[in-house]
Amino acid sequence: MNSPLVPLGRPRAERADAARNRAHLLTTAREMMAELGVEKVTMDGLAERAGLGKGTVYRRFGTRAGIFHALLDDDEHVFQEQVLSGPPPLGPGAEPIARLIAYGRARTAYLADHLAIVRASLDRNKPVPAGAGATLTRMHLRLLLRLARPDATDIDVDALALQLTAALEGPFMLYLSAPRPEEFAGTPVADRLGDSWQTLVESVCRT
Amino acid sequence: MNSPLVPLGRPRAERADAARNRAHLLTTAREMMAELGVEKVTMDGLAERAGLGKGTVYRRFGTRAGIFHALLDDDEHVFQEQVLSGPPPLGPGAEPIARLIAYGRARTAYLADHLAIVRASLDRNKPVPAGAGATLTRMHLRLLLRLARPDATDIDVDALALQLTAALEGPFMLYLSAPRPEEFAGTPVADRLGDSWQTLVESVCRT
DNA sequence: AATAGAAGCGGGGTGAAGTCCGTTTATGCT
DNA sequence: AGCATAAACGGACTTCACCCCGCTTCTATT
Known part of the structure; x- marks a missing residue:
């Protein structure tokens, strides 16, 4: 059977890798902010420094x-x-x-x-x-x-x-x-x- | 001699062609706004529609x-x-x-x-x-x-x-x-x- | 009317935001 | 373990604001 009748109250939990990446991006963003100032935190820069693709950054955060x-x-x-x-x-x-x-x-x-x-x-x-x-x-x-x-x-x-x-x-x-x-x-x-x-x-x- | 010792209280008046272009750009901008909405008024678009270069738009208005x-x-x-x-x-x-x-x-x-x-x-x-x-x-x-x-x-x-x-x-x-x-x-x-x-x-x- | 030189012009160039879509991977099921 | 599938990923691509700088045009002066 479908085990739980109401298996997922919400769409489903965030996947583990996604959560990891979110955290990593946030950490990286904080670093960049401290180092370079808010202005210099760009989407490309952040993605590169985090070792991830830009698409990922956007998937996670939608906008700058x-x-x-x-x-x-x-x-x-x-x-x-x-x-x-x-x-x-x-x-x-x-x-x-x-x-x-x-x-x-x-x-x-x-x-x-x-x-x-x-x-x-x-x-x-x-x-x-x-x-x-x-x-x-x-x-x-x-x-x-x-x-x-x-x-x-x-x-x-x-x-x-x-x-x-x-x-x-x-x-x-x-x-x-x-x-x-x-x-x-x-x-x-x-x-x-x-x-x-x-x-x-x-x-x-x-x- | 240099006629007036303080010839120009301010930098000098805006040149006639410049004034004409400013007015024209403003008119065009208003048109575009009415037609397409504020969001769609881009610098490139405005320049093109006004038949002027982008540089001119920037010289006149500095920023969007x-x-x-x-x-x-x-x-x-x-x-x-x-x-x-x-x-x-x-x-x-x-x-x-x-x-x-x-x-x-x-x-x-x-x-x-x-x-x-x-x-x-x-x-x-x-x-x-x-x-x-x-x-x-x-x-x-x-x-x-x-x-x-x-x-x-x-x-x-x-x-x-x-x-x-x-x-x-x-x-x-x-x-x-x-x-x-x-x-x-x-x-x-x-x-x-x-x-x-x-x-x-x-x-x-x-x- | 001629002229010098400041002011104006144009459009290619740059960097960054945000989109798209084919590829890869985690996850839950059997 | 093996599989199906939705989710996540990556990076090329598009669009836009804004910059740069050699060329052109206006205008004050003589």
């Missing part, structure tokens, strides 16, 4: 942005974990407003730390920054806004969440020029944006 | 994004004019808060109208959206914020202006997917963002 997206994924996951089930005020348990502020600060720091990769993971063809970060931010802000202003029937939570998402992530994605990636992490700029975020949230949530 | 930037320029100029010397509340003469709200609504409408071109004018290499829009927005918001909250020594006007700029323009640049450009102009989405902007500004400027 996809590689950086994958690179981000681990860290993004850790971040998400802390938001969803870490200690307050970032995680659950604190007042919504405190959580909003904490989220903004944490996200600001995260973006500052990952600036180069985040930029590289933007795909100029697809408008929406692929899966990860922005969507999480938007969902989370919407949730917290609703909690913070449960009464407010007058405000458009979806639109506001979208705008605050942009306010939080936009400066890094669009408006701050960063010749040297390390220029933001741990510098006043990130702090100022964090402080300013707090002011913004406090204003918006004042009843 | 530069073309769309130029296409935007006229409208951007009109917009700027209205902000700097049009009738209130968009132009000078109204209360700062009213002007902030009016600016946001006008800018939202503008971006919705020009979505496709604005997107195309983003240069994935240069982080800062080239000259025009964003900088104007940022400057203007900063100015108005200072006027609206002259007392506030506690808030970081620069950072806040940056975040509000992102809140205003970010949704169009990054987060709204627009398979059909006309989907936004004049639809609830733009209105909702405009309304939401008003709420945001009112919150931030409440003393």
